[in-house]
Amino acid sequence: MTDTKEVTPTPPGSTPSPVMVPIRSLGPGQRDRINQHLLALDENDRYLRFGYMANDEQITRYTDGLNFERDNIFGIYNRKLRLIAMAHLAFSASPECHSCAEFGVSVLKHARGRGYGARLFERAVMHARNEGVELMFIHALSENKVMLKIAQNAGATVVRDGSESQAHLRLPPATLDSRVSEIVETQFAELDYKLKVQVKQFWDFLAGLQKIRSGAHDAG
Secondary structure (H helix, E strand, O other): OOOEEEEOOOOOOOOOOOOOOOOEEEOHHHHHHHHHHHHOOOHHHHHHHHOOOOOHHHHHHHHHOOOOOOOEEEEEEOOOOOEEEEEEEEEOOOHHHOOEEEEEEEEOHHHOOOOHHHHHHHHHHHHHHHOOOOEEEEEEEOOOHHHHHHHHHOOOEEEEEOOEEEEEEEOOOOOHHHHHHHHHHHHHHHHHHHHHHHHHHHHHHHHHHHHHHHHHHHHO
16 A cells, blocks of 8 residues: 655745756757766666666667657756756647646756756746646656655645655746746847857867867977
């Protein structure tokens, strides 16, 4: 017999982060980086993210199967353009639940403790609202306390059933503010990404130049 427990939600809505984190919407061109990000997760993190001990082949199959036309993938990059955190907002393909979506997130170990998971959840909620989603689901293992805490802090109802938990969050309708906020965040993330690309290209150029100079010095 499973031990089913319902957690009373906190007031709906999540607390905005004091600092805006650039979160970029990812497309098919970023599939390789998404795959690299997921493959970098250790065994425990893969277990928490997928609900089973996913091997490299299963992760690659998951990445290859991402539907960018239906779903939304959000990511956070570091200065080296490495994808350090990402979220998958999967929209229901069932006509009976057309206004539902599911959220999943992963953050590389060295990038934790910065609130990236919560920010990705806030970003996904904003987009889901603007797309007419009324109910967002988070399916997680009961031991994934970080993910469940993010959901609870946003006002989600969490139902624990043994080793698994199901959280659901009812979303308010889109407003002018939510639509404008998404436009602003999208533009901010695109600008940030372009700047990071330029900076990386500059440092790569300097590194190549230094390598040529070192080679010339050694030859002399």
